[in-house]
Amino acid sequence: MSNTRTKPNSFSDVPAAPVDPMFVLKKEYDQDAYPLKVDLGAGVLRDQQGACYELAVVKEAKRQLEELHLSHDYRPTTGNEAFRKNAARLMFGDQCETIKAGRIASIQTVAGTGACRIGAVFLKKYWSSTSSSTPPSVHIGTPTWGNYHPLFKHAGFETSIETYPYLDTSQDIDLDSVLTALNSAPDRSIFVFQGCCHNPTGRDYSMSQWTQIAEAMQAKGHFAFFDTAYQGLGHSAPEDAWAVRHFTERNIDILVCQSFSKNAGLYSERVGALHVLCATPSIANNVLDQLRSLMRWEVSSAPAYGAELANILMSNPALQARWQTELGTIRQGIASLRKEFHRQMTEYFKTPSPRTGTVDGWDHILKENGLFSWTGLTAAQTRSLIDKHHVYLPGNGRINVSGLNATNITRVAEAFNDVIKSSM
Numbered sequence: 001m002s003n004t005r006t007k008p009n010s011f012s013d014v015p016a017a018p019v020d021p022m023f024v025l026k027k028e029y030d031q032d033a034y035p036l037k038v039d040l041g042a043g044v045l046r047d048q049q050g051a052c053y054e055l056a057v058v059k060e061a062k063r064q065l066e067e068l069h070l071s072h073d074y075r076p077t078t079g080n081e082a083f084r085k086n087a088a089r090l091m092f093g094d095q096c097e098t099i100k101a102g103r104i105a106s107i108q109t110v111a112g113t114g115a116c117r118i119g120a121v122f123l124k125k126y127w128s129s130t131s132s133s134t135p136p137s138v139h140i141g142t143p144t145w146g147n148y149h150p151l152f153k154h155a156g157f158e159t160s161i162e163t164y165p166y167l168d169t170s171q172d173i174d175l176d177s178v179l180t181a182l183n184s185a186p187d188r189s190i191f192v193f194q195g196c197c198h199n200p201t202g203r204d205y206s207m208s209q210w211t212q213i214a215e216a217m218q219a220k221g222h223f224a225f226f227d228t229a230y231q232g233l234g235h236s237a238p239e240d241a242w243a244v245r246h247f248t249e250r251n252i253d254i255l256v257c258q259s260f261s262k263n264a265g266l267y268s269e270r271v272g273a274l275h276v277l278c279a280t281p282s283i284a285n286n287v288l289d290q291l292r293s294l295m296r297w298e299v300s301s302a303p304a305y306g307a308e309l310a311n312i313l314m315s316n317p318a319l320q321a322r323w324q325t326e327l328g329t330i331r332q333g334i335a336s337l338r339k340e341f342h343r344q345m346t347e348y349f350k351t352p353s354p355r356t357g358t359v360d361g362w363d364h365i366l367k368e369n370g371l372f373s374w375t376g377l378t379a380a381q382t383r384s385l386i387d388k389h390h391v392y393l394p395g396n397g398r399i400n401v402s403g404l405n406a407t408n409i410t411r412v413a414e415a416f417n418d419v420i421k422s423s424m
């Protein structure tokens with residue numbers, strides 16, 4: 001019998017997906033055989049050799065976990081219970097009255113991105129605006145993390161994502177612009193905030209700015225969607241959670257996406273948590289139940305290994321102290337790299353900042369928190385850094401400061417100096 005059927009064409013209209021610039025950059029870096037290449041791309045904490053930094057305290061937690069010989073059985077859908085409680089305490093504080101009152105619904109998630117995903121889907125289903133015909137809009141300060149737009153779109157906020165600038169031309173916080181966005185958005189809008197160590201700019205609000213933002217949020221009944229992916233990498237863990245704790249004390253409607261990818265260096269283990277603040281313990285029970293369902297439908301149950309490790313760090317007081325001390329040392333290392341890079345650009349090479357055209361335009365490096373510096377390099381300048389100098393960074397000019405080290409910092413500064421001066 002002859003086969004008259006043609007090839008299946010069911011997916012013939014599927015277009016290629018949007019390019020992921022970070023993935024492309026990493027691939028290009030990996031394929032570069034030049035021995036002195038430098039990776040300032042992905043937000044991964046690097047050691048002196050440029051490799052992914054493994055925290056000493058995590059090595060110890062791995063050793064302890066190994067001895068427990070845990071099984072590979074499925075874990076509860078909402079994740080590891082001790083981990084969930086300890087993660088909430090790390091974020092909201094040991095003495096948090098809202099936790100004690102049972103008003104925070106917490107689940108383990110597939111890292112920070114998984115928390116953002118479940119959080120966005122939950123809000124799409126359950127957060128409503130004042131008008132039944134207009135769904136709530138999502139407001140994001142720019143520049144921002146590239147994943148928010150597609151993530152909120154994918155959660156169903158198709159047409160209702162708005163942006164506002166949160167920095168001025170000299171890279172300082174533009175509070176007027178933020179307050180205008182808050183005051184002019186429809187009541188009960190959703191505002192996405194990064195709790196600390198902003199990606200990509202490294203510029204965070206001060207306590208007094210957060211307080212003014214909280215007041216405006218409260219007056220308008222807005223919802224604060226906090227994404228805290230770098231707690232402990234800007235300042236101490238409690239300081240980096242200051243805004244979250246302040247909003248919680250004021251009883252503003254919030255949820256918090258928490259990641260252990262960066263502060264415990266557990267990138268590939270996908271460890272995170274989602275916390276939703278609720279008005280009463282019984283509401284929190286229902287919210288937790290809904291989150292359980294969303295997790296069940298999306299991933300069935302959260303992965304075990306990384307959460308066990310993070311839980312060892314949080315539940316053993318000696319290790320918790322070692323972890324926080326190690327994070328302090330990491331912060332100091334990043335601060336020294338910032339100082340040295342700034343010195344090289346301003347005193348040694350005397351390079352004009354691409355943003356201001358003046359040498360003092362590099363001062364932002366010293367004001368930024370966390371891993372990133374927002375250099376102001378143009379896409380063409382970043383391309384020349386890659387092509388001519390084998391220094392890899394995304395086209396938006398963001399660098400991972402921890403990718404600098406004693407061996408490469410002068411070469412990178414020299415490369416910056418070259419591409420900036422030759423494009424003037």
Ligand SMILES: Cc1ncc(COP(=O)(O)O)c(C=O)c1O
Pocket residue numbers: 043110111112113114145194199227229259260261262267271272
């Ligand atoms: C602002 C921000 N949010 C969330 C994440 C998510 O990180 P992960 O899913 O690896 O925990 C990142 C990672 O780069 C980030 O920069």
